[in-house]
Amino acid sequence: MAMLLSRHAIRTRLSRPVTYLLSNQATRTFASDVKDFSIPKTRNIGIIAHIDAGKTTTTERMLYYAGVTKRIGDIDDGDTVMDYLKAERERGITINSAAITFGWKGNRINLIDTPGHVDFTMEVERAVRVLDGAVTILDGVAGVEAQTETVWRQSERYGIPRIAFVNKLDRTGAAYGRTIQEIWKKLRARPLALQIPLMDSTEGKGIIGVADLVTMEMIQWDHMDGSTMQRTALDDAKHGELYQEAIRGRMALVESLAELDDGIVEVFFEEADGDHMRVSADALKESLRRVTLDNKAVPVLCGSAFKNLGVQPVLDAVIDYLPSPAERPAALATIDGTKHALIPLEENGKLCALAFKVTHDSRAGPLVYVKVYSGKINKRMTLYNTTVDCKERVNKLLQMYAREAEDIPFITAGNIGVIVGLKNTRTGDTLVQSNDTSSIKSNLQLGNIDIPSPAFFAAIEPASVSEEKAVDEALKNLTREDPSLKVWTDEDSGQTLISGMGELHLEIVKDRLINDFKCKAEVGKMRISYRETCQSEAAVSASYDREVMGKRSKAKCQVEILPVDEDYQDDGSSIVDSGNYLQMDLGEVDESKEQQHQKSSASLSSDSPQLSREEVRRAIQTGLLSGLARGAILGFPLTKLKVKVHNLETFGQDTSVGSISACVANGVQEAIKQAGPCLLEPMMEVHTEVNESDIGSVVSDLSGTRRGHVIGLESSTTDGPNSGYQQDVEVYPPKDSLLANSEVGEYKTKQVVKAHVPLSSMLGYSNGLRSLTGGSGSFSMRVIGYGQMSKDRERGVVEEMRGY
Structure with missing residues (x-):
């Protein structure tokens, strides 16, 4: 037929x-x-x-x-x-x-x-x-x-x-x-x-x-x-x-x-x-x-x-x-941050959609790609973003054809479409209807999208002062498009730094700034994004006492800091952030004699502000995160530390949320300087698949030239994460090449060398592996954390970064 x-x-x-x-x-x-x-x-x-x-x-x-x-x-x-x-x-x-x-x-x-x-x-x-x-x-x-x-x-x-x-x-x-x-x-x-x-x-x-x-x-x-x-x-x-x-x-x-x-x-x-x-x-x-x-x-x-x-x-x-x-199984959502709920696919149900991608169009502005899991999004509808707690207005709905687009009246359950007009929505945000009070009050959120940590960074400089605004706006649009791209400012040099997943990633960002956003800017040499930590313990008493716009601002506290390793087991009392364990012992907040006097005099005044315990807790957490954001050596973020704040002393009306945060941040910075700061470099888990005859040269290269630590060797057919894999099950492979004259090309089992290697040593590894294995080797790698570098290596990095 x-x-x-x-x-x-x-x-x-x-x-x-x-x-x-x-x-x-x-x-x-x-x-x-x-x-x-x-x-x-x-x-x-x-x-x-x-x-x-x-x-x-x-x-x-x-x-x-x-x-x-x-x-x-x-x-x-x-x-x-x-x-x-x-x-x-x-x-x-x-x-x-x-x-x-x-x-x-x-x-x-x-x-x-x-x-x-x-x-x-x-x-x-x-x-x-x-x-x-x-x-x-x-x-x-x-x-x-x-x-x-x-x-x-x-x-x-x-x-x-x-x-x-x-x-x-x-x-x-x-x-x-x-x-x-x-x-x-x-x-x-x-x-x-x-x-x-x-x-x-x-x-x-x-x-x-x-x-x-x-x-x-x-x-x-x-x-x-x-x-x-x-x-x-x-x-x-x-x-x-x-x-x-x-x-x-x-x-x-x-x-x-x-x-x-x-x-x-x-x-x-x-x-x-x-x-x-x-x-x-x-x-x-x-x-x-x-x-x-x-x-x-x-x-x-x-x-x-x-x-x-x-x-x-x-x-x-x-x-x-x-x-x-x-x-497909019903989408899984969280309620109140802890409970789980299923969102069944219902065309006439309550609206629940996930923003999974944001791009920028020079004429239309941000285009937010959404998958609707339940309900329907209509033109001119008012939505509520439960992730960032704000209302959003739908101006237009589009069906995408790669670069081109076509207006559509609605996006139904189970479909993918684009919304024009959302100002604050980012990748991974959950959208519901603005009048859905139950979803808003319960903070309904669909599962977030994992965003990998960037491992490389580079400085970016506008060509002139007049270009600064255009570059800032372009970077804002790029980071909204690509959550794996980070932008921050170096406090010492005032430089704007961008960090991404690799050399090609940052190269593409540079090209898009110049070609798509028409910015005049120079992008510096790509560098590895290091981290900092401390080698010993330290405890300091910090105080903050300044006059801001004619108003006195005071606070005192004690900060303790100690290093932890990957095997550290927390008792559940800490807030975990970027590999750090943050603790706050509020107890009974100390009241100075000055504060007690202010309280008695304030009893006659109805406008005397008093900080609640929750406000104090948030202020301390903000101070901790601010203090840990910048290290003492090269200004990289800190990790692998346990930091505790206790004995907070307040001064009535002279103590504000800002003074508490500043006091804690200053205490953390002072403690870091006293606790033996050191540099950490990104460590990669590298899986190199090679023929058995090439194992010796590859292991020697990884453990010697590239300063890695080989942790194991296994067959490429060893059982993996799929529990349904059975090595002895026969699968049908058709004959290769010309059917009449060829049997199946035998699959030759290769060996996988597993190693932990510094990222800086993996630059250009694909070319090196090709020469070591005659083109038959392949590898994959992922960031698994940060490891301490030798003092010689640290001095070299500091000299390279500072230029002296």
């Missing part, structure tokens, strides 16, 4: 097309009428993968075949829809996760294309927070790479069902079977091959079609743009060994599903009479959907997006196997 799907036929399935005029005077057809798509026909999906696996290339084909674009965007030409920033097009990488909505076979797909570079992990984190499903793109040549494992674990934390697409099978060295083995061995996920590739070695063509194991059909595409897809039934006489391999693959698929799903077992015996080939395609699809939604297995498809092969079946798989918003 042959079925032809032209672009025109696909486009006609979109509901009520609207012509939207773009800046380049081209026209585009959009599926804009949100009410035509019910929740069961909605898919919120993301494209996740390692850098250069083909995420954006695949997405561009999806948009073309869905009728959203009239030509296929190319990364090399710099004309892709999803990578629209100038920095993205110049570098050929995704930096900003872009959202787009399109229709496919009567369904609505809200798609987010995420970055693959480790410096932009924050973009992936906030995207997967709101996704219902994901498509993981794998490079058929490189297999499962380091950042693939990172984004896979990110999606795993949220329990997101996934399908996999093995891309780039047109390239020399591509190995579909080996990649499937790596999904099982490295990602600890049960791969179910739904297709096997038909390869052609002549003139290096690679993949020329796929065999569908579910329908037992051969799928081939035209050689122009891949928009015409032809299906023919697999036949022994016509397809020879491919047919035999397809039978083997289908039997393996049915057997694997039988291990995971009872429903297919009943079909196998009652309807198919124990014949693997008689199990219907519909029954297989239903079973595949069940095991995918339960995260028991991952359907795997294959192709080459660059050659326009295999993309339409991926879109079909998104509809067939990934969940609608209604099939």
Whole structure:
């Protein structure tokens, strides 16, 4: 049976097309009428993968075949829809996760294309927070790479069902079977091959079609743009060994599903009479959907997006196997900061939405991306932000098409959209309706988005005094867009400093300041963001006595400070902040004779202010945080300290909240100077995966040249976080290369060297590892804390930073 799907036929399935005029005077057809798509026909999906696996290339084909674009965007030409920033097009990488909505076979797909570079992990984190499903793109040549494992674990934390697409099978060295083995061995996920590739070695063509194991059909595409897809039934006489391999693959698929799903077992015996080939395609699809939604297995498809092969079946798989918003667990929220509550998906329920991303548009201002978990957001609605406790007014609602946008009347439950007009909302904030008093009083908040700590920083200087305001405004917009970017001012030098996740991250910030925000500024050399701590204990008595605007301001207290390590166990009486343990012993606040006299005289006055115990507590906490924000050596924040404030002495009307905070901050600063301050440097947990023959040279490099501490060595197939992983389970890997002449490329178990290494020693490690392992090694790393550096190293850092 042959079925032809032209672009025109696909486009006609979109509901009520609207012509939207773009800046380049081209026209585009959009599926804009949100009410035509019910929740069961909605898919919120993301494209996740390692850098250069083909995420954006695949997405561009999806948009073309869905009728959203009239030509296929190319990364090399710099004309892709999803990578629209100038920095993205110049570098050929995704930096900003872009959202787009399109229709496919009567369904609505809200798609987010995420970055693959480790410096932009924050973009992936906030995207997967709101996704219902994901498509993981794998490079058929490189297999499962380091950042693939990172984004896979990110999606795993949220329990997101996934399908996999093995891309780039047109390239020399591509190995579909080996990649499937790596999904099982490295990602600890049960791969179910739904297709096997038909390869052609002549003139290096690679993949020329796929065999569908579910329908037992051969799928081939035209050689122009891949928009015409032809299906023919697999036949022994016509397809020879491919047919035999397809039978083997289908039997393996049915057997694997039988291990995971009872429903297919009943079909196998009652309807198919124990014949693997008689199990219907519909029954297989239903079973595949069940095991995918339960995260028991991952359907795997294959192709080459660059050659326009295999993309339409991926879109079909998104509809067939990934969940609608209604099939996902109810969102978890907190009430009063401690209790938990579930937010069921209800179109007519109370409004509850999460702001997961903020971008800045030069004309429209801040654009806040939201996922609506319950209820509906209408135009001109007044919202309440329970995270920052303020009202917000909705000016306009948009449906995004990457850079372009279209006005919509509302955003319904289960959908993703953009709000224009919110002034104070940030990433991770919860929005409810302004008249929902119960949610506001109970401080209802959806789970926040984890924001990683930045590890690098650089100074930024406006080119002139007249540019200061523009630079400050641009940095304000950038930090609102990207929560992993921090901005602060060095008190000694007065310089503005920006900190980010890595070299590329700060380089992109610099480019955007100059190109997007048109600021004239210089960005200094990138440096590592250190921390400070103390080596010994100290106790000081602090006092604050000043006259401010004719009014006396006084307070006294005692501050104790002592260092703690990672193994320190607090008794629960401390406030934990940035690795510090803060204690306040208010007891009976001491009253000086002067205060007692003021009290007696104040009894005749009705306007004598008296601080409440809660105000005093907050003032002390503010003073502690202020004092710990700046160290005595280079002004970096302090960590790994226990600080206690006690014996607070007040002076009636002369004691204010500000005087208490200032007194405590001064006491903390004085105690730090007396407690042997020292520098700490960021420590990374590094996992380096290498062949057994390269272990010696890699360990020697990590422990010697890079000043690291090797803590273990294990096989790359050791059981990981997925408790469902069983090493002895056989998975079906199709034959690689030319089907007639090749067996599966054996997955060679590698060794993983685990080490703790200073971040400063890891700069340029990718090039060093490549030379040590002949290009076969890979690594991943994450910040795990801060470690003390040697005195020689500390002197070198101080001299470098101060310049003397």
